[in-house]
Amino acid sequence: MHFWRNRPLMVTIIVLIILLALLVVTAGGSNMSGAESVAGSLFMPLQRALYSATDSIGEFFERIFSGVDAQTENYRLSARIAELEGLLQDYNEMKRENERLKTLLNFDTQDNTLEYKSARVIGKSPGHWFNMFIIDTGLSGGIKVNMPVVNTDGLVGRVVQTGANWSRVMAIIDTSSGVSGIVERTRDNGILSGSASLTDQLPLLAMSNLPLDADLMPGDTVITSGLAGVFPKGIRIGEVVEVSPSDDGMRNTALVRPWVNFGHLEEVVIITSKLVNVKEALE
């Protein structure tokens, strides 16, 4: 009878039961409720300011501890600028060629060009159980669930929930994430999802369902295959670091290091292309 008279214990049990019920109900939902949207909007301005400020502090300390001196960094950046200038020249060349071909084929430019919307990262899910982050644009910016998110390095993830003026993005390194990828050199297809390597400090992706005779090598580039209908084809995902047979020995599995540095995400681009929306509507 003493058990029933212990008020704090009873309160604890009742609250936990309610929370567990809410967990079961809310797990798997993709629509954000009004309360969630408002709560996110209230915290957004402060989060945005603090995230930007602390990101700079984090980078400053990282630079100090990484041991890279300014001179070396300067040389590296100069080389990078030269490389990018070369790429820009190639890009302009290809753009002109593309326009010429489009005119020849009578293509409608508007329908074939991907549309983008930029956003700032204003928060990241605490702890290591989820790899989600918050961006400062939502329904008001035309953002919808399942839109791909990229940055200059490659594929970042996809939008999983949208509020009025903020959205949640699931990173490709999350263990619940799944991306259909293709190895650029060998054209082998596989599914990439978040993985955890015991020896590596950086997050890795596990590329499964690869054929046993796949001729993969460390250093091979993996891009999106466009098969699942969420991500457009050709976005850079990462590079292969290790290939090994799967547990059942029937397939190969590759560990892929993503190009994107998920430790310092500041600005991202959401692909709001009509192509994606059409596929959503079909589903």
Add this chain to the structure above:
Amino acid sequence: MRYLILFAVAVINIIFTGAVFPNINISGIAPDIIICTISAIVIIEKRMTGAVMGLFCGLMLDIIFTGIIGFYSIPYFATGAAAFFVSARLSYIDRYVVPCCFAAAALLLKELISAILSYMLGSHFLFWHKLVRYMLPEALFTGIFMLLIYYLFRRLYRSVSVRPKNLEDLKRLL
């Protein structure tokens, strides 16, 4: 006034957890400021206030970061409640060692509950990898960080407006 101050503390905790520590950390390891706050309140007050603080912060994190109500609030609330039941039986509390160990143990309990919930939600992970790579370093980090938080809370509770009524042995701790 007491509730207003505790609300402000909760907001600071949420902002630090979601926007500051994701950028300022060592190899992805950061202290858990919410666990430090819960532990400090429970040690000082020996009441369920710490659990309520955990519930509020957890709910806000659920709403903002995952949309799954309970993923953060259950571990924080359960840890706060467990800390309350343990602290009620603690006869000796110093200013350094006991609070640090208390916070580190609370962090491990919170992470253990999070691991169970994560598994229930279908996440695949190697438990011992999570334990060695994240949980134990975070527990150590949180224990050290607790020194600062506990000091700040002792200072805060010197103000009469924060103290709860009928708390007899509070002066001994402060």
